[in-house]
Amino acid sequence: MDINHFSEASTSLRTLRDCFRFAISRFNEAKLFFGHGSENAYDEAAYLILHTLHLPLEELEPFMDARLTQSEIYEVLNIIEKRVDQRLPAAYLTQQAWLGEHSFYVDERVIVPRSFIAELLRENLYPWVEDAEQVNSVLDLCTGSGCLAILAAESFPHAIIDAVDLSADALDVAQYNVTDYGLDERIELIESNLFEKLEDRKYDIIISNPPYVDAPSVAALPQEYKHEPELALGSGSDGLDATRIILQQAADHLTDDGILVVEIGHNRDVLEAAFPDLPFNWLDVSAGSEFVFLLHKHDLS
Secondary structure, three states, rough: HHHHHHHHHHOOOOOOHHHHHHHHHHHHHOOOOHHHHOOOHHHHHHHHHHHHOOOOOOHHHHHOEEEEEHHHHHHHHHHHHHHHHOOOOOHHHHHHHOOOEEEOOOOOOOOOOOOOOOHHOOOOOOOOOHHHHOOOOEEEOOOOOOOHOOOOOOHHHOEEEEEEOOOOOHHHHHHHHHOOOOOOOOOOOOOOOOOOOOOOOOEEEEOOOOEEEEEEHHHHHHHHHOOOOOEEEOOOOOOOOOHHHHHHHHHHHEEEEEEEEEEEEOOOHHHHHHHHOOEEEEEOOOOOOOOOOEEHHHOOO
């Protein structure tokens, strides 16, 4: 946003409705990409403005015609400017990301949480897990911000959780979230390249949302994604480098009746072609049944 544009807006806008309309116009004009929590300019503008003004995120209409102070207008314009000029994902601007009703701290050391596995954990992985209280151990591989490990701790109340990531920076963010949810006694954070440092540990459930973007797609990602750690996005030419290692080694770390749940983006066809003998169970999530697979230990053995 150039200085003249900012100056004009700061003297012309008066109400939250004015700022809301202005934000939507700027976002559409800039052709921003939405994929980190919001799906369109309307939702993104509502979230950023309500968050900036410390208003309830689910209540826009009651405040639409409220007049803003000059300092509030400057704060709103500032976050609109950063979203447009720097193309930062909204979650990095607010340092907050949501998975369902759960909020997590995030910054540019971690990928913005958006895993379909979160939907499955809300149902305790039923029917694949019949009794959530009988689960004793869970591994979250490639934990990032720690969000799935935290959701797993809530879904399986008697389980001890190991949360693994290659990035020490990511684990610092995960530690903040684990402590914020009061789960330090149940979640252990481990710096490891996948299973490398886990020795002979075994788990009833292994969940993973590993890097899975293929090389051509990484090169074509919108600018918003390029603020995320590249380590958390790309995984070789076909996007399956990390998943191959998981499939090769997971059986060594599963209990006899253990299950493996992995998210692989749009790679179902490539994965099935690479492992034609594996009986993948494709789980239903909000976007369809081609993004998350489940395997039992005996399938892998």
